[in-house]
Amino acid sequence: MPKKRRVYTLRDLPPxxxxxxxxxxxxxxxxxxxxxxxxxxxxxxxxxxxxxVGYGHSSVAEHAVLNIAVENISRLACExxxxxxxxxxxxxxxxxxxxxxxxxxxxxxxxxxELGEYYKKSMKFLIKNYLSLYEEILExxxxxxxxxxxxxxxxxxxxxxxxxxxxxxxxxxxxMLANVGVTMNARCLEHAISKxxxxxxxxxxxxxxxxxxxxxxxxxxxxxxxxPNIYMMETEQSLRKxxxxxxxxxxxxxxxxxxxxxxxNAEEFLVSALLYRYCEQSFLETQEKVKRMSEKAKNKVIEExxxxxxxxxxPLRELEHVxxxxxxxxxxxxxxxxKRHRMCTQSVQDLxxxxxxxxxxxxxxxxxxxxxxxxxxxKAEEAFNKLKNDFPAEAGYFALNAHKRRxxxxxxxxxxxxFIKLRSAPNAHFTIQQIANRMHELIKAxxxxxxxxxxxxx
Numbered sequence: 001m002p003k004k005r006r007v008y009t010l011r012d013l014p015p016x017x018x019x020x021x022x023x024x025x026x027x028x029x030x031x032x033x034x035x036x037x038x039x040x041x042x043x044x045x046x047x048x049x050x051x052x053v054g055y056g057h058s059s060v061a062e063h064a065v066l067n068i069a070v071e072n073i074s075r076l077a078c079e080x081x082x083x084x085x086x087x088x089x090x091x092x093x094x095x096x097x098x099x100x101x102x103x104x105x106x107x108x109x110x111x112x113x114e115l116g117e118y119y120k121k122s123m124k125f126l127i128k129n130y131l132s133l134y135e136e137i138l139e140x141x142x143x144x145x146x147x148x149x150x151x152x153x154x155x156x157x158x159x160x161x162x163x164x165x166x167x168x169x170x171x172x173x174x175x176m177l178a179n180v181g182v183t184m185n186a187r188c189l190e191h192a193i194s195k196x197x198x199x200x201x202x203x204x205x206x207x208x209x210x211x212x213x214x215x216x217x218x219x220x221x222x223x224x225x226x227x228p229n230i231y232m233m234e235t236e237q238s239l240r241k242x243x244x245x246x247x248x249x250x251x252x253x254x255x256x257x258x259x260x261x262x263x264x265n266a267e268e269f270l271v272s273a274l275l276y277r278y279c280e281q282s283f284l285e286t287q288e289k290v291k292r293m294s295e296k297a298k299n300k301v302i303e304e305x306x307x308x309x310x311x312x313x314x315p316l317r318e319l320e321h322v323x324x325x326x327x328x329x330x331x332x333x334x335x336x337x338x339k340r341h342r343m344c345t346q347s348v349q350d351l352x353x354x355x356x357x358x359x360x361x362x363x364x365x366x367x368x369x370x371x372x373x374x375x376x377x378x379k380a381e382e383a384f385n386k387l388k389n390d391f392p393a394e395a396g397y398f399a400l401n402a403h404k405r406r407x408x409x410x411x412x413x414x415x416x417x418x419f420i421k422l423r424s425a426p427n428a429h430f431t432i433q434q435i436a437n438r439m440h441e442l443i444k445a446x447x448x449x450x451x452x453x454x455x456x457x458x
C-alpha cells in the first residue's frame with residue numbers, strides 16, 4: 001500500500017526547532033512530527049551552530065520565521081527597516097490615520113549640541129502646522145462638498161477625512177514616529193540587523209540592537225552573530241566620497257520618470273521564453289526559430305499568454321525575463337508607497353530638500369491653505385540647511401513628505417503588471433498614480449503588445 005498523503009502544520013515549537021525539523025528531512029527517513037518529537041532546544045542549537053554557522057548552510061534559517069512588533073520609530077528609520085526584499089511589513093498609514101502627537105525622533109547627538117533646542121522647537125512647529133493644515137483642509141472640504149442623503153452623523157466627515165489626510169500628509173516631517181509589523185525569516189533577519197548596525201544614523205543602529213535583543217529570545221543561535229559589517233560601512237563611505245568627487249553638482253534635470261534602459265528585442269525575447277518551456281531545444285535555438293516567425297505569429301504567442309488574465313491572476317513568470325530601468329524623481333510620500341514594491345531593485349538617494357517639492361492641488365488652489373503649507377516648507381528647509389554641515393545624516397529628519405527624492409529602479413515586466421494595475425487605481429495616492437501612468441505610457445511607446453494586457457485604470 002502506498003503511504004497516505006499528510007499535510008499539517010508544526011505547532012507550539014520554537015522557530016529554531018521548526019527550522020531544524022525541516023532541515024533534517026534531507027538526511028532522515030522519519031516523518032516531520034517524529035523528527036520534531038526527538039528535538040530539544042539544546043539539540044537545535046547544536047545543529048545550527050554546526051550547519052548554519054559552521055558550514056554556512058544559511059537556507060536552513062529561512063524556515064525559522066518571526067513576527068516582530070516595532071513601535072515609535074521615525075518614518076526615516078522605517079525606510080531602512082523595510083529595505084529587505086524577503087520580508088513582509090504593515091505600517092501605520094499617514095493616508096488613513098492622523099499623526100496627532102508631538103512625538104518625534106530627537107537624535108541624541110543633536111539634543112546634546114547647541115542646535116538641540118532649535119531642532120526641538122522646529123520639529124514641534126512642523127507637527128503643529130501639519131495638524132492645523134489637516135483641520136483647515138477638512139473644513140475647506142466640508143464647505144465645498146454636500147452631504148449625501150444617507151450621510152447622517154459623522155459619515156460625511158469620515159468620507160472627507162482620508163482626502164484631507166492625503167493632502168495634509170505632504171507637510172509631515174519624516175522624524176514623526178510610526179509603528180511597523182514585521183514578518184521575516186531568520187536568514188533575512190540576520191542580514192537586516194547587520195545592515196541596521198552598520199547604518200550612519202544612531203536611531204537605526206539602536207533599532208538594530210533592539211531587534212537583535214528581542215529576536216535572540218526565539219532565535220538564540222541564528223541572530224547572535226549579526227554584527228556591524230565592515231564591508232558595508234567602509235564601502236558606503238568610499239563610494240560617497242567618490243560620488244562627491246566625480247558628481248558634485250546638483251541636478252538641473254526635473255524629469256519625473258525617465259526610461260533609461262530596456263531590452264530592444266523584449267517582445268521577441270519574451271516569445272522565446274514562453275515557447276522554451278514547452279519545447280526540447282536550447283534557448284538560443286528557440287530564439288533563432290522565433291526570429292524567423294512572422295510578426296503575427298509572435299503576437300499570437302504573447303496574446304495567448306496574457307489575454308485570459310483575470311482581476312486576481314498573476315501573469316506567467318516568464319515576464320520576469322523582460323526588464324526596464326527607470327530614473328524617477330518622486331515626492332517622499334510617493335516613495336513611501338513605492339518602497340513596498342520589493343520585487344525590484346531600487347537605488348535610492350538620500351533625503352534632501354534640494355530637489356524641490358510637490359504641492360497638492362487642494363492646497364495649491366487655496367491661498368489660505370497654500371500660505372500655511374509654505375510655512376512648513378520654509379521651516380523644514382531652513383532647519384535642514386542649518387543642520388546639514390554638522391549633522392548631515394540627521395538633517396534628513398526635517399525633510400517633508402512633499403520633498404522630492406531620486407530613485408533608480410530596475411523592474412521586470414511581471415512586477416510592472418502588478419505595480420501599474422495597483423498604483424493607477426482611483427484610490428491610489430495621486431503622485432504615485434502619475435508615476436504609474438507615465439511608466440505605462442513609456443513602455444507602450446516601445447512595446448505596445450507587452451503592455452496591452454495590464455489592467456490599466458487611468
